Amino acid sequence: MxxxxxxxxxxxxxxxxxxxxxxxxxxxxxxxxxxxxxxxxxxxxxxxxxxxxxxxxxxxxxxxxxxxxxxxxxxxxxxxxxxxxxxxxxxxxxxxxSCDDKAPAELPTPKHYVALLKDVQSLGSGLHRLLVEFDDAVRFLPGQYVMLDAKAGGRARAYSVANFEQNSRQLEFILSCNPNGAVSPLLCDANSIGRELRGYGPLGKAYVLPKPDKELVMLVGGSGVSVALSALQWAISTQYTQHRRLTIFWGVRDTSPVDLIRVFNRCVATHPNIQVAICSDVAPSAQDSVQFPHVDFFEGYPADHIVNDASISWEDKEVYISGPPPMVDYTVRQLMINTEIDLADVKCDSFV
Ligand SMILES: Cc1cc2nc3c(=O)[nH]c(=O)nc-3n(C[C@H](O)[C@H](O)[C@H](O)COP(=O)(O)OP(=O)(O)OC[C@H]3O[C@@H](n4cnc5c(N)ncnc54)[C@H](O)[C@@H]3O)c2cc1C
Ligand code: FES
CATH class of the missing domain: 3.10.20.30 (Beta-grasp domain)
Structure with missing residues (x-):
């Protein structure tokens, strides 16, 4: 028992x-x-x-x-x-x-799931897309994460949901594979397709629930793109982008994850209120702009570009930052030093 x-x-x-x-x-x-x-x-x-x-x-x-x-x-x-x-x-x-007695009523209650790893796809730049089927529908807010574990009794890791479909049993995740890690190499291995997983969620306080007078700016790095992808699908499905802008800056090692850039390119082409910039460590090529004409390409970090963008007025912005801890810390610092943003309007998920 x-x-x-x-x-x-x-x-x-x-x-x-x-x-x-x-x-x-x-x-x-x-x-x-x-x-x-x-x-x-x-x-x-x-x-x-x-x-x-x-x-x-x-x-x-x-x-x-x-x-x-x-x-x-x-x-x-x-x-x-x-x-x-x-x-x-x-x-x-x-x-x-300590309790957060003012937590919003919209926050779904987490629970335990048994899940199945349905698909693993290598995307380039060390990133993988996982498709996971849960034994029950998962209700979550964009920006929230699920604890996943590949072994019964093992230590689970947090992964942010990369799609948005309310009450769906199928969730997507974007993982950065850490070859020395205990969980991510197992999850990112195509030989693990069909493996039973344990899940617990949704969790997370950096969920996207914008105030009526604010517009969303997402500054994401590496696998933090999962949060931007979920917010993008949410923004389109709820018609948020009919009246307000969604700006996404994605910092990535190079422009090899073309499947993800293609998703952004398609969304920007069909939704005038969406703007996406890919900020790559390795200088983007002229071919990148030809292949994906609706997306902007820069060399360098998202924070360096956005804080120098004089066209952005920060009073009506709500900023979401997700990705590796150094990227998150640097971005918060740059925003504090160079912009008028109120820290109450900044939410972060550091992928520790
Ligand atoms: C809120 C949140 C959301 C996240 N979302 C995502 C996401 O969407 N995508 C994503 O890819 N990641 C995400 N992460 C990060 C993810 O949870 C894992 O931390 C990451 O995948 C590493 O797990 P791992 O199993 O590969 O490595 P781990 O086993 O956790 O090891 C990490 C590193 O620590 C070293 N290490 C482990 N144990 C020890 C020890 N005892 N002593 C010294 N060194 C040690 C390992 O060698 C390795 O280099 C998120 C994290 C948080 C907190
Ligand atoms: S929630 Fe327990 S240490 Fe972060």
Whole structure:
């Protein structure tokens, strides 16, 4: 029989009760049962899910192994701080946790899925497109991600959804294959087609839900293009682009992922309010502009081009940044130094 443990989360405003089942983190248990816990990466890197263990025992993942952390009943000392996304309950537990009691009602509640890797395609520039079929429809907002794992009992990784179709069982992902990694090489291997996966989601606070008076600017790097692709499909399907502009700057090593550039070229050709620029580390060739006449090509980083673009007025913009951590940090810095953008209008997903 599956083991279950009762969890009590005490926030400054409310107490929330949940049940953690075997194999899930305390964060997953809480979010699955609509506890509005603070978190961001769900991967152990950002620290935003830190909570104090008041009572109980946990297995905590350290990056290499699990260690036991406990704070028994009757202990007078203050309990240890742990990352809820890396902690698995061994007994019933009580936590002092921070909660986001103002989370919007539109945020879908995450859950566990069994999934099937249906297709893997190499796109060029180290990127792969995955098609994954889930055992139930997934409701999500563009910009959200799903934790995927290729092995039962393994450590899942976060991958942002790259398509947008509400209540679909088929999701696409764009992965950058890290040859030394534990999960991405398995997922990006064409021999893994047909493999059963575990999924948990949707997750993420950097979702696209623009304010009525704002226009979207997406600054994405490498596999962060997944977020731009999802937002693009969302913007077209909801007719957002009939009245407002969507600007996408994609920083990529070179212009070899032609299948993705073709998607952008086609959308810009048919939707006058969409603008896409490809910013490539390797200088784009004249042939790129001939092949994809509706897309702009630049050499260099997205941030360098956009902050120098005098035609952009920043007061009515909402900016989404996703991709490798150095790209995200650099882009935020450039925006803060060189533009008037309000930081409240900037959302980031650092692909740690
Ligand atoms: C919100 C969010 C969204 C994301 N979306 C995407 C996306 O859409 N597409 C995408 O490609 N990625 C995305 N990522 C990144 C993704 O989750 C993974 O981090 C990435 O794929 C690396 O996983 P891996 O299995 O390849 O490598 P990992 O096994 O995580 O290893 C990463 C690196 O760390 C090294 N390493 C591992 N363990 C140790 C150790 N104990 N000591 C020292 N070094 C170690 C490895 O050698 C490797 O180089 C996202 C991340 C977040 C947080
Ligand atoms: S460390 Fe747990 S959500 Fe980022």
């Amino acid at each position: 599956q083991q279950e443990h009762s969890i009590l989360f005490k926030s400054k405003v409310n107490d929330y009760a949940a049940v953690a089942v075997e194999g899930e983190s305390v964060l997953q248990a809480g979010l699955r049962q609509s506890v509005p816990l603070s978190y961001h990466c769900a991967s152990g890197s950002c620290g935003s899910c830190k909570a104090r263990l008041v009572q109980g025992a946990l297995n905590v993942y350290t990056g290499a192994d699990f260690i036991q952390v406990s704070h028994p009943v009757g202990q007078t000392s203050v309990g240890p701080e742990v990352h809820l996304c890396q902690s698995h309950a061994v007994t019933d537990c009580i936590f002092e946790a």
